[in-house]
Amino acid sequence: MKSIRCSFWICAIFLFSSPAFSTEAPISDATLECLDCHVLLHPGIVAEWEKSRHAQSTPEAAVSVEGLSRKVSAESIPDALKMTAVGCAECHGLRPGAHKDRFEHNGYALHVVVSPKDCSVCHPVETDQFSKNLMSHAYANLAENALYQKLEHSILGKPAFKNDRIHQDVTDDGTREEACYYCHGTRLEMEGIETRETELAGKLEFPMIRGWPNQGVGRINLDGSKGSCSACHTRHAFSIETARKPYTCKECHMGPDVPAFKVYESSKHGNLFSSHQAAWNFQNVPWTIGKDFTAPSCAACHVSLLVNADGAVVSNRSHQMNDRLPWRLFGLIYAHPHPATPDITRIRNKDGLPLPTDFNGGFATAYLINEKERHRRKTAMQAVCLNCHGTTWVQGFWTRFENTLVRTNADIRTATQLMEAIWEEGLADGKENPFDEAVEKKWIDIWLFYANTIRFASAMGCGGDYAVFADGRYMMARSLADLADEWRLRKGLPIAP
Ligand code: HEC
Ligand code: HEC
Ligand code: HEC
Ligand code: HEC
Ligand code: HEC
Ligand code: HEC
Ligand code: HEC
Ligand code: HEC
Incomplete structure (x- = not known):
């Protein structure tokens, strides 16, 4: 019955014989109406929703949960939403006055795009x-x-x-x-x-x-x-398990400019995740290190609320996701202290360009976090590591990581000196667009791909070959040699020393 598309009249009959939905929470009358049609139209959507926490709990029950496992952070929920499951009508009908995509649909004022502001009601x-x-x-x-x-x-x-x-x-x-x-x-x-x-x-x-x-x-x-x-919370399951697995982040953090997933996948942590994830628990809240999992995913290091075997909090959940990040690895064009605000359009370097660093390697310090804040964030990140590693291990790791930031920045400085010489001599047209000529793309490869890849591998547990031959130090050295030849050729200098 669910698989056929039906005419209006046949459907009218289905409306009187609604299938029972296997949710634990009562469903509102409005959502029951939606389900009557949408179970035929979109069985995929309805099945995911039915299995979701939204169908299994009412906001009233959720706010009464005390302690760390509470999933709904609102102090109070509007009366109209309290006593039923969070269903189709509840989300797609929230704050009807606020949405430009509002449309009349079978007697309801709805919107298609359920926004973060809608989610923020709960x-x-x-x-x-x-x-x-x-x-x-x-x-x-x-x-x-x-x-x-x-x-x-x-x-x-x-x-x-x-x-x-x-x-x-x-x-x-x-x-x-x-x-x-x-x-x-x-x-x-x-x-x-x-x-x-x-x-x-x-x-x-x-x-x-x-x-x-x-x-x-x-x-x-x-x-x-x-x-x-x-x-990250794919509709309509909105499952915490999906968000905690690295595949969710992989969709965007894959590289070669931002190769977090690649390096993670080929690190020891990634290997342990792949080998043992079937035996780990990705649903428990809070997430207990040791009991639920024994090696970190992206979420564990960057987002999750983690507790130790005694139930003591090791790190708080944060959707800010930069509060364990002292540095910005993504080099624009150099790695630098993390921006102080997420709106980076306001940043100006000393040359007036909208960049957090200048071409000489200086930082636009006024727009970046200070030493004290960097220390706080470093401590927050290391608190995660210290549940599975000793202090000596973590400090040794961190010293190498910060050395890699200094070293890759120095390599970029050398490449940029060559590029600037090419521009200054009029051997490339940097003014109109510093990114579009072939020689400029060699320079871009150095900071956007190779330096970033080396840093990401260093930060996230050494991702196999990515730091060396595959998009790493070898490619950096090769591109620098190419850029130097390019300079000498354009300048008419002999290639041999
Ligand atoms: C009488 C049947 C019927 C009822 C009742 C109904 N819908 Fe629909 N709905 C449809 C049809 C038909 C479509 C179009 C499907 C398509 O084009 O694939 C649709 C589409 C939608 C869309 C997608 C709109 C778009 O532009 O892609 C949303 C969201 C939606 N319905 C939500 C709801 C909600 C929420 C309710 C309950 C308040 C509801 N519907 C009740 C029949 C119904
Ligand atoms: C927790 C809130 C929430 C609930 C409950 C919910 N939706 Fe949605 N729905 C969303 C979000 C978020 C999107 C994605 C919109 C976007 O970001 O583009 C969406 C998208 C959709 C779309 C368009 C997606 C597509 O692939 O065409 C349809 C249709 C839809 N919902 C129908 C339903 C139906 C039917 C139900 C009830 C079974 C339902 N929704 C329950 C939040 C919700
Ligand atoms: C009307 C209130 C309400 C709205 C609106 C709402 N939620 Fe929820 N959310 C809940 C409730 C209730 C639960 C289940 C709580 C429980 O099980 O204790 C929940 C649970 C969740 C979970 C945890 C799922 C899991 O597997 O543990 C996520 C993630 C989530 N919501 C995301 C969203 C997103 C994203 C939106 C907007 C698209 C949204 N919610 C809109 C009430 C709401
Ligand atoms: C749909 C694409 C997408 C997905 C999925 C995604 N990200 Fe991102 N992420 C981005 C983009 C784009 C930026 C950079 C935004 C900017 O710099 O303006 C970013 C930036 C970040 C940052 C830096 C934040 C900051 O304020 O410094 C972190 C950390 C991050 N993502 C972690 C994650 C994690 C962990 C996941 C998976 C749970 C994930 N991302 C999933 C696209 C995504
Ligand atoms: C596959 C997903 C994806 C695509 C496609 C993508 N980006 Fe990004 N972008 C990201 C992520 C993820 C980050 C942040 C990485 C980090 O923080 O390490 C980012 C960051 C950036 C930044 C740094 C912004 C800042 O915070 O200063 C710039 C600039 C950028 N991207 C440009 C582009 C351009 C130009 C394109 C298209 C040609 C593009 N991106 C396409 C995922 C993507
Ligand atoms: C970049 C990925 C990403 C985005 C975007 C994102 N989340 Fe999350 N979210 C996560 C991760 C990862 C977790 C698991 C945290 C943990 O393990 O403690 C999570 C957990 C949650 C939980 C807690 C569920 C529980 O069981 O306690 C809620 C609620 C939630 N997110 C709501 C939202 C809302 C609302 C938005 C949009 C404003 C949002 N998230 C956007 C990645 C994301
Ligand atoms: C073992 C813990 C750990 C794991 C697992 C981990 N990261 Fe990281 N991540 C770090 C550290 C450490 C840094 C560097 C801290 C800093 O920049 O100050 C970092 C930095 C980042 C950044 C910021 C990059 C920038 O340009 O500033 C992003 C984005 C990111 N990680 C995404 C991910 C994603 C996606 C995954 C999973 C595929 C992941 N991380 C897995 C520890 C981890
Ligand atoms: C949940 C436990 C857990 C957490 C949290 C964790 N690790 Fe690990 N890590 C492991 C395990 C297990 C191994 C594999 C050890 C082995 O090879 O025998 C490992 C391996 C490593 C390696 C690989 C070393 C090598 O030579 O193969 C590095 C580097 C590392 N961790 C750094 C970190 C850092 C830095 C953090 C925090 C940002 C961190 N880890 C957080 C469990 C964890």
């Missing part, structure tokens, strides 16, 4: 923390930074062969949405309402949303809020 702490994370600002951090826009243009611009050169014209929206903004998030905009004939319910109205579908971390939503919780 999960305000997580939403507030996430707003302090670079991820929730990932749209503007890229789209509103003039220099990064040049980098984007050098990659996505439409190439045309004109006057003996490649010129890049402005790219199209489809390409931007599918490339950079797939991860960084798009800006959603209402285009209007369209009426479509549906098999199940006749003529219905639907919002047409530019930039959607998209679940990028910094998406600008139709209620003005930033981000998408479903980047």
